[in-house]
Amino acid sequence: xxxxxxxxxxxxxxxxxxxxxxxxxxxxxxxxxxxxxxxxxxxxxxxxxxxxxxxxxxxxxxxxxxxxxxxxxxxxxxxxxxxxxxxxxxxxxxxxxxxxxxxxxxxxxxxxxxxxxxxxxxxxxxxxxxxxxxxxxxxxxxxxxxxxxxxxxxxxxxxxxxxxxxxxxxxxxxxxxxxxxxxxxxxxxxxxxxxxxxxxxxxxxxxxxxxxxxxxxxxxxxxxxxxxxxxxxxxxxxxxxxxxxxxxxxxxxxxxxxxxxxxxxxxxxxxxxxxxxxxxxxxxxxxxxxxxxxxxxxxxxxxxxxxxxxxxxxxxxxxxxxxxxxxxxxxxxxxxxxxxxxxxxxxxxxxxxxxxxxxxxxxxxxxxxxxxxxxxxxxxxxxxxxxxxxxxxxxxxxxxxxxxxxxxxxxxxxxxxxxxxxxxxxxxxxxxxxxxxxxxxxxxxxxxxxxxxxxxxxxxxxxxxxxxxxxxxxxxxxxxxxxxxxxxxxxxxxxxxxxxxxxxxxxxxxxxxxxxxxxxxxxxxxxxxxxxxxxxxxxxxxxxxxxxxxxxxxx
Amino acid sequence: xxxxxxxxxxxxxxxxxxxxxxxxxxxxxxxxxxxxxxxxxxxxxxxxxxxxxxxxxxxxxxxx
Numbered sequence: 003x004x005x006x007x008x009x010x011x012x013x014x015x016x017x018x019x020x021x022x023x024x025x026x027x028x029x030x031x032x033x034x035x036x037x038x039x040x041x042x043x044x045x046x047x048x049x050x051x052x053x054x055x056x057x058x059x060x061x062x063x064x065x066x067x068x069x070x071x072x073x074x075x076x077x078x079x080x081x082x083x084x085x086x087x088x089x090x091x092x093x094x095x096x097x098x099x100x101x102x103x104x105x106x107x108x109x110x111x112x113x114x115x116x117x118x119x120x121x122x123x124x125x126x127x128x129x130x131x132x133x134x135x136x137x138x139x140x141x142x143x144x145x146x147x148x149x150x151x152x153x154x155x156x157x158x159x160x161x162x163x164x165x166x167x168x169x170x171x172x173x174x175x176x177x178x179x180x181x182x183x184x185x186x187x188x189x190x191x192x193x194x195x196x197x198x199x200x201x202x203x204x205x206x207x208x209x210x211x212x213x214x215x216x217x218x219x220x221x222x223x224x225x226x227x228x229x230x231x232x233x234x235x236x237x238x239x240x241x242x243x244x245x246x247x248x249x250x251x252x253x254x255x256x257x258x259x260x261x262x263x264x265x266x267x268x269x270x271x272x273x274x275x276x277x278x279x280x281x282x283x284x285x286x287x288x289x290x291x292x293x294x295x296x297x298x299x300x301x302x303x304x305x306x307x308x309x310x311x312x313x314x315x316x317x318x319x320x321x322x323x324x325x326x327x328x329x330x331x332x333x334x335x336x337x338x339x340x341x342x343x344x345x346x347x348x349x350x351x352x353x354x355x356x357x358x359x360x361x362x363x364x365x366x367x368x369x370x371x372x373x374x375x376x377x378x379x380x381x382x383x384x385x386x387x388x389x390x391x392x393x394x395x396x397x398x399x400x401x402x403x404x405x406x407x408x409x410x411x412x413x414x415x416x417x418x419x420x421x422x423x424x425x426x427x428x429x430x431x432x433x434x435x436x437x438x439x440x441x442x443x444x445x446x447x448x449x450x451x452x453x454x455x456x457x458x459x460x461x462x463x464x465x466x467x468x469x470x471x472x473x474x475x476x477x478x479x480x481x482x483x484x485x486x487x488x489x490x491x492x493x494x495x496x497x498x499x500x501x502x503x504x505x506x507x508x509x510x511x512x513x514x515x516x517x518x519x520x521x522x523x524x525x526x527x528x529x530x531x532x533x534x535x536x537x538x539x540x541x542x543x544x545x546x547x548x549x550x551x552x553x554x555x556x557x
Numbered sequence: 558x559x560x561x562x563x564x565x566x567x568x569x570x571x572x573x574x575x576x577x578x579x580x581x582x583x584x585x586x587x588x589x590x591x592x593x594x595x596x597x598x599x600x601x602x603x604x605x606x607x608x609x610x611x612x613x614x615x616x617x618x619x620x621x
Binding site: 019 | 560563564566567568570574575578582585587589590591594595597598599601602
């Protein structure tokens with residue numbers, strides 16, 4: 003694929019704006035709270051869009067189109083089942099504790115509700131995870147830019163990292179959040195025309211559906227048996243694994259997204275952040291998944307000069323290379339000009355994923371590791387300085403992680419295995435911590451630690467696509483994805499059971515210490531008098547009805 | 558800072574570039590493009606950018 007001069011102009015314009023936003027915000031960064039927490043002053047429409055944009059990283063964008071081509075409309079479950087219910091739950095039931103407790107991060111909430119060791123365990127794990135996930139994101143970005151545009155791997159990794167560093171260093175979390183909104187708009191502007199044009203080319207919505215295998219055209223219809231649907235998943239694994247454990251684990255406990263809601267300017271705004279974000283989130287499949295689905299239809303349509311309208315790219319070693327599809331599709335549909343916008347949209351998603359990780363990392367490191375273990379009392383100026391330095395360190399470490407991934411193939415596999423379950427047990431800890439006042443610190447800590455073993459054992463005894471089963475192969479799953487669902491379910495259940503058992507055996511904490519941290523001991527302010535869409539509960543009902551309607555339409 | 562200002566400006570600039578391309582190079586096509594996509598996408602971006610700018614202007618008038 004070759005770019006015209008005008009495409010580079012568009013890309014450069016975007017870079018100027020991204021850095022410009024950071025530059026304009028630099029004067030507002032007076033305290034560590036301004037830099038790491040946005041001073042809790044961001045308007046709700048901005049936090050809502052940032053909430054979903056922080057998750058729209060490069061792997062999400064490219065991976066969703068790829069999954070669309072592999073699994074068809076079922077892929078939408080990652081949004082409608084795997085995100086929306088968790089976002090509703092988070093806004094309605096969990097945000098009052100996160101925001102109301104005045105905790106500055108997810109690990110700090112664990113410290114307030116449980117104890118220091120639970121916080122430390124979580125903070126260190128989370129910090130390592132964000133570095134690696136931003137490293138993987140960079141690595142994947144570099145590979146694609148090299149493959150598709152012929153750019154140098156090292157140069158593209160370092161250039162994108164430098165731009166992200168510049169705007170997060172200048173304007174902190176506010177700059178990352180503001181840019182995520184711009185990135186969100188740009189992702190839509192860059193991908194929606196592709197969706198629409200590809201769909202029209204395939205004969206419109208009905209024309210597209212008629213050219214697909216039947217089991218790719220429904221979300222729920224072929225879910226009865228694992229063998230019937232392209233994902234190889236059965237109903238229980240899907241609902242419990244993706245719909246409950248994995249999605250609630252991610253959307254309700256991952257500081258990367260929770261941080262965006264915590265930056266809102268009031269409790270009501272913080273609670274509405276995931277709810278308002280859920281509305282555009284619901285329609286994102288039509289922007290990011292649809293191109294992949296349509297590509298399959300186009301690959302069945304004869305071209306005037308012989309062959310097909312579109313050929314799904316092949317891997318060097320055989321098999322389909324779904325991951326470069328989005329690039330070749332753009333090449334087929336986008337002439338110079340809009341092609342620049344499309345690629346800028348991709349760059350935007352690369353950057354939003356990276357910046358999200360870096361801003362979550364610097365907050366957790368500064369408050370939960372540095373201030374808790376290295377230097378407990380210092381003037382705030384010092385922590386602002388540490389926050390800025392951690393931003394630099396975070397980017398540099400991510401580049402290192404990207405190179406580690408480039409050198410060792412197995413590391414990526416290992417990390418993806420870890421990411422698959424790491425949030426799931428944490429959700430059990432929060433569920434018990436926020437809604438069961440009897441849960442104790444020793445319970446939470448032993449639950450979290452033992453869940454790691456639960457996950458490893460499940461991985462050791464089951465196999466999927468040649469992965470796992472290193473102890474004994476007791477069960478074979480239809481796909482690695484389904485195996486991940488079950489690993490997450492096992493980790494969650496282990497954590498839940500161990501936390502309950504150990505809690506009942508240890509001394510409970512007095513109620514008076516847990517005000518504002520546990521359901522039943524916390525007063526939740528009612529927003530009476532405000533309009534319905536300004537109140538969390540009616541808004542949640544609206545979102546729920548909307549997502550049910552879409553599911554029935556494409557069932 | 559009102560975010561609608563820079564993002565509105567950004568989309569107006571993109572819109573101007575794309576609409577300009579659509580008007581002065583209406584024949585630009587990729588293998589599967591049927592229509593003048595630069596023109597239509599550019600006009601949409603212009604409208605969106607102008608809308609954001611207008612909202613920012615309204616807000617700044619309310620709170621001087």
